[in-house]
Amino acid sequence: MTKAIVFSLQKGGIAKSTSSGITSFLLSKKGYKILHVDMDSQANSTQMLTEVDDATETFGERDILEAIKAQDPRTYIIRVSDGLDILPATDYLAMLDQFVFNEYTRKHRQKPGLALYNTLEKVKESYDYLIIDTPPSLSILTLNAMFASDYVVIPTNTEKFSYNAIERFLGTVEEVSQQKKDLIGKDIKVAGILRSLHDKRRTDNKIFSEMMEESYSHLMFNTVIHRKAATGRLPIFGLYDNSELKAAISEHEKFVEELLNNVQSR
Numbered sequence: 092m093t094k095a096i097v098f099s100l101q102k103g104g105i106a107k108s109t110s111s112g113i114t115s116f117l118l119s120k121k122g123y124k125i126l127h128v129d130m131d132s133q134a135n136s137t138q139m140l141t142e143v144d145d146a147t148e149t150f151g152e153r154d155i156l157e158a159i160k161a162q163d164p165r166t167y168i169i170r171v172s173d174g175l176d177i178l179p180a181t182d183y184l185a186m187l188d189q190f191v192f193n194e195y196t197r198k199h200r201q202k203p204g205l206a207l208y209n210t211l212e213k214v215k216e217s218y219d220y221l222i223i224d225t226p227p228s229l230s231i232l233t234l235n236a237m238f239a240s241d242y243v244v245i246p247t248n249t250e251k252f253s254y255n256a257i258e259r260f261l262g263t264v265e266e267v268s269q270q271k272k273d274l275i276g277k278d279i280k281v282a283g284i285l286r287s288l289h290d291k292r293r294t295d296n297k298i299f300s301e302m303m304e305e306s307y308s309h310l311m312f313n314t315v316i317h318r319k320a321a322t323g324r325l326p327i328f329g330l331y332d333n334s335e336l337k338a339a340i341s342e343h344e345k346f347v348e349e350l351l352n353n354v355q356s357r
């Protein structure tokens with residue numbers, strides 16, 4: 092059974108794109124068939140996985156927005172490497188709400204949250220995992236990404252604003268999950284909360300990391316991803332010919348093991 096996993100929290104700069112991109116890369120290296128779905132018009136995980144500098148210039152009108160408009164992603168999927176495909180984002184994805192509210196809901200009388208779900212259904216069974224990256228806000232993009240997912244990974248840094256954001260986001264996941272159950276009989280489960288960009292030397296990081304553990308002990312991934320120069324340089328040196336790759340993603344390997352365990356048991 093294919094599982095769709097979304098990486099989301101209504102915050103920027105908490106390693107959503109880095110974590111989701113590396114997860115797609117590592118799962119494909121393990122032999123799983125992966126479709127990476129980029130639902131953020133900033134296209135950072137698209138850039139990371141395809142090593143393209145300007146996603147809008149390269150993928151222009153062959154992006155995920157067009158796939159959603161066609162309600163069929165088959166001719167828009169790009170093969171990155173063996174076992175790793177991507178539906179790329181571009182700047183144009185910011186116009187998804189126009190399509191959803193003008194055409195999709197009015198003309199086709201569909202629910203606004205299900206545009207991506209219905210698109211991905213056409214290919215879902217050809218993959219082991221769909222990994223979905225999201226924008227930092229709770230927009231129609233994020234709502235569509237959540238409806239299309241079976242599991243949510245909540246990436247966070249170990250800082251106050253993120254700590255505060257988690258509780259509200261968990262409420263949102265529960266609400267969307269209930270709506271999804273009512274509409275199509277399927278729910279959304281939390282796969283876990285992933286701490287990243289953690290700096291051991293900062294006492295406030297340590298404190299918020301511990302507070303997260305106390306508040307959400309049953310939801311935390313044990314693996315904590317530290318702030319590392321090699322990881323920060325991934326957008327420059329990439330995933331495919333990078334002499335410091337091992338150092339950059341060694342902690343993500345442990346996280347991916349935990350993730351596989353959680354989605355197989357939850």
Ligand SMILES: Nc1ncnc2c1ncn2[C@@H]1O[C@H](COP(=O)(O)OP(=O)(O)O)[C@@H](O)[C@H]1O
Binds near residue numbers: 102103110135
């Ligand atoms: N473990 C890490 N160590 C150092 N820098 C990181 C790490 N993870 C992510 N980054 C960097 O932090 C910034 C924000 O990460 P990103 O994945 O783009 O976050 P988001 O998608 O949540 O906005 C990026 O510049 C990224 O390269």
Ligand SMILES: [Mg+2]
Binds near residue numbers: 109131135136225
């Ligand atoms: Mg991002």
